[in-house]
Amino acid sequence: MTGAVAASAGSCDVFSAHLFSGCGFQAPGLQDFYFKPLFTVDGFGFTKPMLVAILCVIAVIAFFWVAFRKPKLVPGHTQSLGEMGILAVRDQILRPAIGRKGDKYLPLLVSLFFYIFLMNLMELIPVFQFPAMSKTGFVIPMVIAVYALYLYLGFKNQGAWGYISNMWPHDVPWPVLILLIPVELLRFFIIQPFTLGIRLFANMFAGHLLLSIFMLATWYLASLSIGLLFAAGSAVMVLFIFLLELLVDLLQAFIFTTLTATYIASSLEAAH
Amino acid sequence: MSARNQRDSGSEASGAQGIAIGWTVFSYLIGGMAAYGGIGWLIGRVVHVSLLFPIGMLVGLGISVGYIIYRYGRAASTGGDKTWKRA
Numbered sequence: 001m002t003g004a005v006a007a008s009a010g011s012c013d014v015f016s017a018h019l020f021s022g023c024g025f026q027a028p029g030l031q032d033f034y035f036k037p038l039f040t041v042d043g044f045g046f047t048k049p050m051l052v053a054i055l056c057v058i059a060v061i062a063f064f065w066v067a068f069r070k071p072k073l074v075p076g077h078t079q080s081l082g083e084m085g086i087l088a089v090r091d092q093i094l095r096p097a098i099g100r101k102g103d104k105y106l107p108l109l110v111s112l113f114f115y116i117f118l119m120n121l122m123e124l125i126p127v128f129q130f131p132a133m134s135k136t137g138f139v140i141p142m143v144i145a146v147y148a149l150y151l152y153l154g155f156k157n158q159g160a161w162g163y164i165s166n167m168w169p170h171d172v173p174w175p176v177l178i179l180l181i182p183v184e185l186l187r188f189f190i191i192q193p194f195t196l197g198i199r200l201f202a203n204m205f206a207g208h209l210l211l212s213i214f215m216l217a218t219w220y221l222a223s224l225s226i227g228l229l230f231a232a233g234s235a236v237m238v239l240f241i242f243l244l245e246l247l248v249d250l251l252q253a254f255i256f257t258t259l260t261a262t263y264i265a266s267s268l269e270a271a272h
Numbered sequence: 273m274s275a276r277n278q279r280d281s282g283s284e285a286s287g288a289q290g291i292a293i294g295w296t297v298f299s300y301l302i303g304g305m306a307a308y309g310g311i312g313w314l315i316g317r318v319v320h321v322s323l324l325f326p327i328g329m330l331v332g333l334g335i336s337v338g339y340i341i342y343r344y345g346r347a348a349s350t351g352g353d354k355t356w357k358r359a
Contacts, residue, residue, distance in 0.1 A: 179335050187303030195299055255291060262292040
């Protein structure tokens with residue numbers, strides 16, 4: 001079947017579309033973030049992102065359980081690796097933000113960091129190839145949990161009025177203070193948690209889209225023509241984006257966890 | 273703790289604070305535009321002047337930028353944000 005006949009027969013899809021085949025480039029889009037359910041239970045569809053999330057949870061729990069179920073003074077390989085991970089979060093994220101008094105929040109920060117990092121890495125692992133954090137349904141509950149925690153700690157440590165009054169500066173003239181109050185209230189209660197979540201979601205969404213575009217472009221351009229040259233260029237871009245996404249995956253996990261630690265620190269501080 | 277560890281922990285603390293300050297500045301910009309844009313939109317609905325919404329956003333942006341310069345610009349010139357530690 002020639003390309004024109006194939007196109008007219010409506011048999012163009014991602015797999016059959018190549019350069020000069022008569023089929024246009026099937027660009028990835030929003031439709032690639034929605035999955036048909038793997039199975040349905042009482043109308044509830046269980047999809048691939050949910051499977052990815054559950055596997056990540058199991059993997060993180062399993063790793064730390066195996067690493068520390070029988071801790072030794074002279075650690076083995078897994079225990080060493082687990083200790084490096086925990087100490088990295090403690091020394092690079094928790095202690096700089098909160099100090100020693102924040103050590104009781106280490107389990108939360110370690111869990112957040114490794115869960116987010118592994119969920120992000122799923123974008124690059126064959127078979128999975130989807131970052132579940134590119135769906136807001138996985139990001140929002142984490143943001144709500146962090147938000148509820150630092151609000152609770154703030155109200156508990158500083159009292160309701162003390163916590164709210166500490167949001168705005170006390171060393172500015174009162175006309176300026178009146179102007180600043182709406183900004184501070186909106187920033188603290190709405191913008192701060194919103195940006196915490198949207199930053200992670202948007203980076204993963206954009207990264208997945210970028211990787212998909214270049215991978216599909218490589219496939220589309222790979223025809224027995226001049227397109228092979230462009231396919232090679234696109235393949236190089238895939239490698240570059242892969243490495244970039246590896247960095248972004250780690251960075252976004254680090255930033256989310258660091259900001260969580262910072263918000264907890266600001267809630268724990270007593271009023272000036 | 274060795275001197276190198278003290279330097280390292282100090283630079284890590286400033287790194288974490290740097291990330292927090294950066295995103296705080298961004299939040300101030302968005303918050304200012306949203307707060308005063310919202311106020312302008314509400315007043316605009318009452319008085320039927322839709323231009324108050326973008327004017328409010330610009331006013332909010334100006335207030336945010338002014339406050340960011342006041343708080344972080346002054347902190348930089350005096351060697352640290354001594355007046356207010358909340359991120």
